[in-house]
Amino acid sequence: MTVFGGALKNIGMGCASREGKLSQHSNCAPVVDPGGCVACGECALDCPANSIDIGAVAVINDKLCIGCGHCIAACPEGAINVRWDETTTRLQEKMVEHVKGALAGKEGRCIYITFISDVSPACDCYGHTDAPIVPDIGIVASTDPVAIDQASADLVNAEEGFKNTALTAGHEPGGDKFRGVHPKVDWEAQLERAVELGLGKRLYTLERV
Ligand code: SF4
Ligand code: SF4
Known part of the structure; x- marks a missing residue:
């Protein structure tokens, strides 16, 4: 960052x-590219703030996210990026x-x-x-x-x-x-x-x- x-x-x-x-x-929550996400859940496992829900794709809750960036590194598809x-x-x-x-x-x-x-x-x-x-x-x-x-x-x-x-x-x-x-x-x-x-x-x- x-x-x-x-x-x-x-x-x-x-x-x-x-x-x-x-x-x-706190204003650095990353974004998920829905087109790249395969809903594997790796990002949610690495999130220390439990701020990622996995449905059809991953969804980050901006209110809970502490902006640590761990999910960006965790995603094997490169589907999470900094804003x-x-x-x-x-x-x-x-x-x-x-x-x-x-x-x-x-x-x-x-x-x-x-x-x-x-x-x-x-x-x-x-x-x-x-x-x-x-x-x-x-x-x-x-x-x-x-x-x-x-x-x-x-x-x-x-x-x-x-x-x-x-x-x-x-x-x-x-x-x-x-x-x-x-x-x-x-x-x-x-x-x-x-x-x-x-x-x-x-x-x-x-x-x-
Ligand atoms: S930046 Fe950190 S707190 Fe925010 S969603 Fe990613 S892993 Fe979770
Ligand atoms: S790690 Fe990447 S591909 Fe897997 S659920 Fe999270 S955003 Fe989607």
């Missing part, structure tokens, strides 16, 4: 209350607004450390992992949660992407690895909102140690 997950995501989603997590995901409108952007914006709340009163007293290793194509809430799309890069640290995410993304994109992985485009050094896996999501929306909220800057100087 956010494609890129760094410091902002770990704070905004990780430090949010259960209610906050639900609020961030590719602005919901992924809104999720990122809400996530960053939760960062603002989590850091309130702690300004200037936080340091962010990101391990850029095993860069995998899907979220850690999935029940499986997948092959990394780039080589392991290292560890970055900063007192600016926006700068560290921008630097992390730039370091990933600077690598040559692995072939025969979930990466379908942007393999060349400098190519956008995040859009190379999820072309329809604007992963930079979270950084833009973070700058608007005064959480940090997208400019940085990288010092290698």
